[in-house]
Amino acid sequence: MRAINIRPSRGAALMLGCLPFALLILAYLVGSALRLADNPADKLLPSLTTLATSIDMLAFSVDRRTGDVLLWADTLASLSRLGLALAISTALALVIGMAAALLPIMRALLSPFVDFVSMVPPLALLPVLFIVMGLGEVSKVALIVIGIAPILIRDLTLTATALPREIIVKAETLSASTWLIGLRVVLPQVLPRLIDSLRLQLGPAFLFLIAAEAISADAGLGYRIFLVRRYLSMDVIFPYVAWITLLAVLMDIGLSLIRRRLFPWAEGAR
Amino acid sequence: MTGITVDRVWKEYGDQIVLENLSFEIAPRAFVALVGASGCGKTTFLRMLLGQEVPSRGRILLDGVPLPPEPGPDRGVVFQRYSVFPHLTVLGNVLLGPELRANRLTGRSFGAARRVLVEQAMQMLAEVGLAGAEAKYPAQLSGGMQQRLALAQALMMRPRVLLLDEPFGALDPGIRAEIHALMKRLWHEVPMTVVMVTHDLREAFGLASRVIAFERPRDRPEERQRYGATLTKDIAIWPPRVAGGQTMYDTDTLARQDDLTFARAAAGTTR
Numbered sequence: 001m002r003a004i005n006i007r008p009s010r011g012a013a014l015m016l017g018c019l020p021f022a023l024l025i026l027a028y029l030v031g032s033a034l035r036l037a038d039n040p041a042d043k044l045l046p047s048l049t050t051l052a053t054s055i056d057m058l059a060f061s062v063d064r065r066t067g068d069v070l071l072w073a074d075t076l077a078s079l080s081r082l083g084l085a086l087a088i089s090t091a092l093a094l095v096i097g098m099a100a101a102l103l104p105i106m107r108a109l110l111s112p113f114v115d116f117v118s119m120v121p122p123l124a125l126l127p128v129l130f131i132v133m134g135l136g137e138v139s140k141v142a143l144i145v146i147g148i149a150p151i152l153i154r155d156l157t158l159t160a161t162a163l164p165r166e167i168i169v170k171a172e173t174l175s176a177s178t179w180l181i182g183l184r185v186v187l188p189q190v191l192p193r194l195i196d197s198l199r200l201q202l203g204p205a206f207l208f209l210i211a212a213e214a215i216s217a218d219a220g221l222g223y224r225i226f227l228v229r230r231y232l233s234m235d236v237i238f239p240y241v242a243w244i245t246l247l248a249v250l251m252d253i254g255l256s257l258i259r260r261r262l263f264p265w266a267e268g269a270r
Numbered sequence: 271m272t273g274i275t276v277d278r279v280w281k282e283y284g285d286q287i288v289l290e291n292l293s294f295e296i297a298p299r300a301f302v303a304l305v306g307a308s309g310c311g312k313t314t315f316l317r318m319l320l321g322q323e324v325p326s327r328g329r330i331l332l333d334g335v336p337l338p339p340e341p342g343p344d345r346g347v348v349f350q351r352y353s354v355f356p357h358l359t360v361l362g363n364v365l366l367g368p369e370l371r372a373n374r375l376t377g378r379s380f381g382a383a384r385r386v387l388v389e390q391a392m393q394m395l396a397e398v399g400l401a402g403a404e405a406k407y408p409a410q411l412s413g414g415m416q417q418r419l420a421l422a423q424a425l426m427m428r429p430r431v432l433l434l435d436e437p438f439g440a441l442d443p444g445i446r447a448e449i450h451a452l453m454k455r456l457w458h459e460v461p462m463t464v465v466m467v468t469h470d471l472r473e474a475f476g477l478a479s480r481v482i483a484f485e486r487p488r489d490r491p492e493e494r495q496r497y498g499a500t501l502t503k504d505i506a507i508w509p510p511r512v513a514g515g516q517t518m519y520d521t522d523t524l525a526r527q528d529d530l531t532f533a534r535a536a537a538g539t540t541r
Contacts, residue, residue: 166352169322172341174367174427177374184370184377188357265357265407 046235054235070224071243077219079247081137082209085144090198092145093152094187100153101160101190102182111157118150123211130216140212147208148201152194159193160186192266195259199252206248273298273463274319274431279328280498281314287498288314292328294482294501299513301457301464303474306484310499312467315484316435319465320347332431343371346424346462348437353420354408360419361404364391367427391426398422398452414445418452425460434466438473450477458514479511480504 008016032045046054059071066073096114099106122143129146133139163186171185213222221244228236260267274296281289289311296302304312317323318330321341330337332344341347354363368387369379379387395401398418408416417437424432438446438453454477457464468474474481483503486494 164352165322166349167355169320169341170347170349170353170355170423171366171370173320173343173345173347173424173429175343175371176377180370180374180377184366185355189355263357265409 043232043234046238050235051239054233055239058236058239071240073219074221074224074240075243075247077217077223078209078213078221081140081213081220082144082205084137085141085148085209086198086205088141088145089149089152089201090194092149093156093194093197097153097156098160098182098187098190100157102178102186107157114150114153114157117146118154120146122147122208126212126215135216140209140217143212144205144208148205151201151204152197155197156190156194159190163189188263192259192263195255199255202248202251206244210244273300273333274465275331275334277329277331279315279318279325279330281311281318281323282326282498286495289484290498290500292501294504296463296465296480298463299461301477301479301511301513302466303478303481304465304467304484305469305471305474305481306499308469310484310486312484313435316433316465316467319431320345320433343367343427344429345431345433346427346429347433347435348417348420348424350436350439353437354416354423356408358407359404360395360400360406360408360411361388361391363408363419363423364394364426367423371427394422394426398456412445414441414449417441417449421453421456425456428460429462432460432462432464434464434468436467436469439469446473453477461513475507478507479513480506 028045029048032047035042035045036047059069062068063070096110100110100114101107125146126143129139129142133142167185167189168181171181176185209220210222210225213220214226217223221240225237225240276292276294276296279289279292280287292315304315306312314323318325319337321337321339324339347353355366358366365379365384365387368390369384370377372379372383372387392401392404395404398421400415400418400422403411403415408419411419420437438449441449450473457477466474466478481503482501482505484499485502486497486499487502488497
C-alpha cells in the first residue's frame with residue numbers, strides 16, 4: 001500500500017500528536033540530569049524540583065517587594081496591552097478595510113498608503129514610538145497596532161474584493177444601498193476570515209508585545225523574562241515561555257470556537 | 271406599457287466592438303430567449319439590461335424610461351452561479367430583499383413586521399418547491415434547489431423584468447426538466463417580462479415566446495476586433511405562447527410537472 005493511503009486511527013493519531021511533546025520533555029530531563037551531575041550549580045537546564053519551587057514562588061506566593069503575585073500581575077499587564085491592541089487593530093481593519101473594499105474612491109485613496117505602511121518594519125519604529133509617546137502604555141499598544149493592523153486591513157480588503165461580483169449585483173437587485181450591501185452582504189461574509197486572520201496575527205502580536213516590554217516596562221511577561229535573564233534564571237524563563245505559549249494557544253482555540261459558533265455556514269466553504 | 275426598447279445600442283471595450291447596432295423591442299410579458307455562440311455578447315447584453323454595464327452608444331428604455339446606470343429592484347436576476355448568499359439560510363435568503371427594502375438603516379425586520387414577511391417568504395418557498403428547507407444553508411442544497419431558491423429570492427421583489435443568465439446550464443437533465451416546468455409556471459403566474467440567456471436551443475424553444483439569436487456577420491480573424499455581433503435571427507414561437515395562457519403544445523407540461531409543485535398547480539395557484 002502506498003504511504004499516502006495509510007491513515008492512523010483516532011487513538012494512533014492522538015499518540016502521534018503527543019510524541020513530539022514527550023520527546024521534548026524527555027530530552028530536557030536527560031539534558032538537565034547530565035548537566036546537573038556534572039555541575040550541581042548549573043543554571044541552564046534546572047531540575048524539575050527547582051522549576052516547581054520557582055513556579056510556586058511566581059504563581060502562588062505574594063512577592064515581598066511589590067505585594068503582588070508576580071505571574072498574575074505580569075499576565076494582567078501583558079494581556080490588557082495585547083487585548084487593547086487587538087481590539088483597536090480589529091476596529092481599524094473593519095472601518096478602513098470595509099471602506100476600501102466597498103467604495104472604489106476609498107480604495108484609490110487608502111490602498112496604496114496601507115500597502116506602503118504595512119511594509120514598514122514595526123520594530124524599527126520602536127525607538128521613535130518611545131520618544132514620541134513616552135515610555136508608558138500608549139507606545140507599547142501603538143507598536144502592536146502598527147505591526148498587525150495593516151495586515152488585517154489588507155487581508156480584509158482582499159477577502160471582500162474577492163467575493164463574486166454576482167453577489168453584489170444580486171444585492172443591488174434586492175434594493176440594497178451601499179450601506180446595506182456592506183452591512184448585510186459583505187461584512188458577514190468577511191467576518192469569518194477576519195477571525196482567522198486575527199488568529200494568524202496572534203504570534204506577531206505577542207512578538208511586538210514582548211519586544212516593547214523588554215525595553216521599557218514595570219510589569220509584564222516580556223519584562224519579567226528580560227529582567228531575570230541577567231541572572232541566568234532559566235527556572236523563571238522556561239515557565240514564562242510555556243505560559244505565554246499556552247495563553248496564545250488558548251486564544252487561538254477560543255477564536256476558532258467563536259468562528260465555528262457564529263458562522264456555521266463558513267465551515268463547508270473551507 | 272411598452273416593455274423594453276433597445277435603441278441603436280453598441281457596446282465596445284476599448285477597440286474591441288462586442289455588440290453593434292442592436293435595435294428591437296420586447297413586448298411586456300414576453301419570454302425572450304437569447305441564443306448565440308460563446309463570446310457573441312449575449313451575456314454582455316443581459317448585463318446592460320441589468321445595469322451592470324452601460325451601452326457605449328444608444329440607449330435602452332424600460333417602459334419608455336431610460337434604464338438607470340446601475341442594477342435596481344425593478345430588474346431581478348438569476349445567474350448560473352453565486353446567485354444566493356452563502357451566509358444566509360434559505361429563509362434568510364428569501365427574506366433579504368423585503369427586509370432591505372423596509373429597513374434602510376439596519377436591513378433587518380423584527381416582531382410583527384418580520385412575521386408578515388416570513389409568511390410571504392414561506393409562501394414563496396412553497397411555490398418553488400422548497401418548503402421544509404427553510405433552515406438549511408445554500409451549501410447544503412443541490413444545484414437545482416439553489417436555483418429554485420435564487421428564483422424565489424428574485425421574485426420576492428416582484429420585478430418587472432426577470433433576467434436569467436444561463437440559470438439552468440449547470441443542472442442535470444432530470445433536474446433541468448423539473449425546473450423548466452417551474453419556470454414556465456412562474457412566467458404564466460407572475461406579471462413579469464423574462465429575458466433568458468442560454469446556449470441550449472431546446473431550452474430556448476421549449477420555454478420562450480420568442481427566440482433571438484446574436485451572431486457575428488463578419489467573423490474572419492482579422493475582422494473580429496472591429497465588427498461585433500448583432501441580431502441575426504428573431505423567431506416568434508408558433509403557435510404563440512402567451513403569458514397566462516397555454517398553447518396546444520404546452521398541455522403536456524402539467525403531466526411533466528414535478529410532484530413538489532403538482533398539487534398546488536392542479537388545485538389553482540395562490541397568485
